[in-house]
Amino acid sequence: MNLIRRRHLRWTILLCAVAAAAGASPAAASGPQRRVEREAVAVKAPQPKPIDYDKITQEATDLLSKYIQINTTNPPGNELDAAKFLKDKFLADGIPATTWEPLPGRGIVAARLHGIGKHRKALLLLSHMDVVPADPKDWKVPPFSGEVKDGVIWGRGAIDDKGPAVVFLMSMLAIKRAGILLDRDIVFVATGDEEEGGRNGAGWFVEHQPSVFSDVGYVLNEGGGIRSEPNDHKTYYSVSVTEKTPLWVRITASGPSGHASAPPAETAVTKLVAALQRIVEYRSPIRIIGPVEDEYHAKAELSHGPKQWLDLISSLKDPAYLKQFVSEPQQNADVRDTITPTVLQASNKTNVISATASAELDCRLLPGSDPKAMLHTINKLIDNKDLKTEVILNFPPVSSPQKSELMSALQTLARHLDKGAPVVPTMSIGFTDSHYFRQKDITAYGFVPIQITPEEARGIHGANERISVEELGAGIRRMVDLLKIFGGR
Numbered sequence: 001m002n003l004i005r006r007r008h009l010r011w012t013i014l015l016c017a018v019a020a021a022a023g024a025s026p027a028a029a030s031g032p033q034r035r036v037e038r039e040a041v042a043v044k045a046p047q048p049k050p051i052d053y054d055k056i057t058q059e060a061t062d063l064l065s066k067y068i069q070i071n072t073t074n075p076p077g078n079e080l081d082a083a084k085f086l087k088d089k090f091l092a093d094g095i096p097a098t099t100w101e102p103l104p105g106r107g108i109v110a111a112r113l114h115g116i117g118k119h120r121k122a123l124l125l126l127s128h129m130d131v132v133p134a135d136p137k138d139w140k141v142p143p144f145s146g147e148v149k150d151g152v153i154w155g156r157g158a159i160d161d162k163g164p165a166v167v168f169l170m171s172m173l174a175i176k177r178a179g180i181l182l183d184r185d186i187v188f189v190a191t192g193d194e195e196e197g198g199r200n201g202a203g204w205f206v207e208h209q210p211s212v213f214s215d216v217g218y219v220l221n222e223g224g225g226i227r228s229e230p231n232d233h234k235t236y237y238s239v240s241v242t243e244k245t246p247l248w249v250r251i252t253a254s255g256p257s258g259h260a261s262a263p264p265a266e267t268a269v270t271k272l273v274a275a276l277q278r279i280v281e282y283r284s285p286i287r288i289i290g291p292v293e294d295e296y297h298a299k300a301e302l303s304h305g306p307k308q309w310l311d312l313i314s315s316l317k318d319p320a321y322l323k324q325f326v327s328e329p330q331q332n333a334d335v336r337d338t339i340t341p342t343v344l345q346a347s348n349k350t351n352v353i354s355a356t357a358s359a360e361l362d363c364r365l366l367p368g369s370d371p372k373a374m375l376h377t378i379n380k381l382i383d384n385k386d387l388k389t390e391v392i393l394n395f396p397p398v399s400s401p402q403k404s405e406l407m408s409a410l411q412t413l414a415r416h417l418d419k420g421a422p423v424v425p426t427m428s429i430g431f432t433d434s435h436y437f438r439q440k441d442i443t444a445y446g447f448v449p450i451q452i453t454p455e456e457a458r459g460i461h462g463a464n465e466r467i468s469v470e471e472l473g474a475g476i477r478r479m480v481d482l483l484k485i486f487g488g489r
């Protein structure tokens with residue numbers, strides 16, 4: 001606790017010192033005093049310098065390569081070195097930054113680019129430093145080499161989520177170096193532990209460091225981006241406004257133990273297997289929420305899908321089309337709650353009947369579905385008093401509004417840069433750290449302004465994850481433009 005207080009104090013001092021050095025008002029200034037200082041800044045502010053994007057892209061490439069080389073495979077995560085690495089990059093450019101260590105070796109970093117509009121809500125750019133494991137034998141290059149070859153940066157985390165962090169970080173550096181004054185603060189936060197649920201990362205951060213984001217009104221995080229089909233230039237901006245929520249359930253069965261040469265009619269394992277059979281045969285009702293309907297409609301309009309997607313609700317009333325539609329797993333997950341048995345445990349010896357057996361279910365619920373109702377359904381399907389259920393993980397479904405100042409800024413960006421590409425509020429079937437901020441009533445969108453192809457998307461949590469140098473540079477350019485639009489005066 002003391003450690004946390006000391007760090008908070010240091011953060012506050014650091015912010016004030018840098019703000020004072022930059023001639024900006026400290027965060028606590030208010031009323032007429034602030035107006036005077038704002039005018040003084042406006043008079044003194046020199047014309048912004050042009051941004052050399054070739055140089056910025058080169059620097060970003062080098063930064064991402066080195067960031068990938070810091071192995072933050074979770075478990076165990078060990079994000080502290082990565083947090084210090086990012087902090088040093090900000091400090092070298094005079095942007096105040098600090099790190100925290102929620103558990104030994106785990107890390108979080110935050111940095112703040114001060115704007116001059118203290119009444120406007122700050123924008124927080126969120127990413128996670130931890131990555132999922134990578135088996136080198138499946139890869140064309142060593143996954144933690146950060147190799148740059150033929151215009152491509154290779155390695156675990158290139159897209160999920162180190163590349164986006166570099167886009168966020170370099171855009172803040174580019175704005176600062178060019179002398180562009182924004183009318184709101186931009187806060188960079190990179191957390192750990194996202195791939196294991198985020199409790200020791202973003203979850204810890206929102207509970208223990210509220211002063212860092214007390215003025216934040218908006219969050220941009222992973223979960224969406226610029227989408228297109230192969231060999232098709234028509235794109236759309238997928239902005240994730242909501243996510244399916246996890247309901248993880250453990251089922252434990254009990255029964256007689258003994259030697260497998262004389263088996264009783266029922267054992268823990270046979271009871272568990274019978275229950276699981278009923279669970280996997282169960283199909284939850286079809287339900288199409290607004291963002292899902294909108295995304296399929298947008299894809300059909302861009303000719304990225306069949307005409308049935310123009311009105312998905314009506315189309316799925318046709319049993320033949322419904323059968324075809326849900327045969328594709330991603331599409332099935334978009335329109336119903338799913339239940340997937342994953343972990344199984346029982347005896348570890350072939351000839352021993354274990355007294356207990358357990359299974360874990362990964363249920364994913366649509367926004368609006370009631371976790372208690374799903375648990376009730378599972379218990380009814382099990383229908384056996386020798387089997388007990390317990391919830392391992394669940395959090396409330398939360399969505400962000402589809403209309404906001406930030407959504408308008410994204411629409412302006414799409415109009416300017418991508419020939420008026422539609423900006424579509426969507427639902428992610430996976431969950432990210434956005435829910436921690438949505439639970440604090442902050443508007444959080446899944447959107448990183450990079451365009452990834454379906455082929456590149458397969459590298460996320462798969463083999464040969466990579467991003468092209470060109471797209472990394474384009475992402476920074478779009479991000480700078482977005483910050484200028486959203487922080488424009």
Ligand SMILES: [Zn+2]
Pocket residue numbers: 128160161194222
């Ligand atoms: Zn991620």
